[in-house]
Amino acid sequence: MVYDDVLINNLGFIANFGSAIFIPLATLVLGRKLLKDKKATGQYNMVRVLIFLTFLDFSILALTEYIIKDVLLRPTAIIVPYDATFGLYNILVAMMITIGLTLIFYINRVEFLYYTPIFFFTGMYVFYLFTGFDSWLEDYTTLGGAASIIFLFFTAIRVKDNGALV
Amino acid sequence: MSDTFVLIMQVLYISFCALSIFQVTKKWREDKNKMYLVIILYVLTLVFVSLIYIMAVFTEFNTSIVIGGKLTVGLALAFFTNIIQVEFVLYLRKYNKLYTLPVIATLYIAFGLLLNGSTIIFVLYSMVVGFGLSSVLIRDGKKQRNGLAIGMGIFFLIYGIGAMLRSDMLLDIFRVAGVLVFFVSSTGFFEKYVFVNEDVEKRIMGTWISKLVVKEQ
Numbered sequence: 001m002v003y004d005d006v007l008i009n010n011l012g013f014i015a016n017f018g019s020a021i022f023i024p025l026a027t028l029v030l031g032r033k034l035l036k037d038k039k040a041t042g043q044y045n046m047v048r049v050l051i052f053l054t055f056l057d058f059s060i061l062a063l064t065e066y067i068i069k070d071v072l073l074r075p076t077a078i079i080v081p082y083d084a085t086f087g088l089y090n091i092l093v094a095m096m097i098t099i100g101l102t103l104i105f106y107i108n109r110v111e112f113l114y115y116t117p118i119f120f121f122t123g124m125y126v127f128y129l130f131t132g133f134d135s136w137l138e139d140y141t142t143l144g145g146a147a148s149i150i151f152l153f154f155t156a157i158r159v160k161d162n163g164a165l166v
Numbered sequence: 167m168s169d170t171f172v173l174i175m176q177v178l179y180i181s182f183c184a185l186s187i188f189q190v191t192k193k194w195r196e197d198k199n200k201m202y203l204v205i206i207l208y209v210l211t212l213v214f215v216s217l218i219y220i221m222a223v224f225t226e227f228n229t230s231i232v233i234g235g236k237l238t239v240g241l242a243l244a245f246f247t248n249i250i251q252v253e254f255v256l257y258l259r260k261y262n263k264l265y266t267l268p269v270i271a272t273l274y275i276a277f278g279l280l281l282n283g284s285t286i287i288f289v290l291y292s293m294v295v296g297f298g299l300s301s302v303l304i305r306d307g308k309k310q311r312n313g314l315a316i317g318m319g320i321f322f323l324i325y326g327i328g329a330m331l332r333s334d335m336l337l338d339i340f341r342v343a344g345v346l347v348f349f350v351s352s353t354g355f356f357e358k359y360v361f362v363n364e365d366v367e368k369r370i371m372g373t374w375i376s377k378l379v380v381k382e383q
Contacts, residue, residue, distance in 0.1 A: 112265040119270045127274050131281055 020066035100148035189352035296326020317351020
């Protein structure tokens with residue numbers, strides 16, 4: 001029983017610690033690639049920019065998760081707004097999904113839908129600020145997350161990309 | 167407000183819409199420009215909304231029927247017209263990537279009316295749509311010397327002012343006045359009488375200068 005608790009606690013710590021180190025590193029590598037590409041072609045590649053933004057978002061998420069949950073010993077003053085429905089954690093996850101959906105539309109060149117996820121999510125946040133209504137965020141995160149994973153997978157197969165997409 | 171007045175105004179409105187469609191169709195036949203088809207589609211939407219208002223006069227159906235909260239059938243129709251209006255300008259300016267923006271904005275504002283008892287956001291949105299789009303159209307029309315665009319801009323402006331007054335009678339009068347301006351612009355009035363024809367002006371100027379030169383000799 002004691003061994004189980006220790007194992008579970010340590011696994012959580014290792015996962016957060018590992019994410020806080022490796023994901024920012026991956027972001028740096030992607031950022032370097034993005035700048036190299038910009039130097040070579042003279043302009044930013046939107047697909048690369050979107051992938052970089054996803055990882056940047058993920059890095060902030062991994063770092064805050066590690067710092068708040070494993071280093072700061074979960075102080076209530078920070079944990080409550082951090083874990084709230086429209087708290088930092090959920091906003092960062094939703095932003096990642098939004099960028100993921102935008103990426104799918106960019107890769108498949110569905111021009112009229114390029115900014116739709118951004119409009120939808122921004123609208124949801126503004127709506128929350130005005131009315132306090134936040135029930136759509138969970139559905140958006142679940143459905144949008146599932147859709148972005150499935151469609152990214154299919155898009156990766158369609159464009160024969162075995163790298164970042166898969 | 168009497169039903170007869172509403173009926174007369176709606177019939178006038180539809181008649182001017184039909185005449186405008188006729189004029190725009192003639193223009194479309196000449197140069198097959200897709201923009202004219204979009205204008206026709208927009209005016210047909212206005213006719214459709216107007217027919218619903220006429221239907222309300224003769225039947226039990228009422229545009230102030232509440233869908234939920236503060237959202238009524240009349241407001242839902244106004245939302246529909248606003249969407250078509252914004253989409254129309256986005257198409258004219260070729261902003262393909264923004265096509266879903268008016269739909270999403272309308273979705274949240276309509277949902278806000280269901281949850282919240284205030285129509286202030288809807289009024290603000292309609293003001294931005296009405297006055298923003300009219301200024302864009304009038305400016306573009308002036309730049310490109312396109313009378314039809316200016317007519318549409320003035321129509322949006324008059325319609326917007328009418329909607330802001332929050333009086334059904336005034337709104338009807340303003341709508342008819344707006345569509346009258348649009349009809350006049352579709353006949354080529356602005357091109358003939360408002361825009362200065364540079365070629366003719368140059369010719370007159372040339373004659374005037376040559377006359378002076380002859381006199382001096």
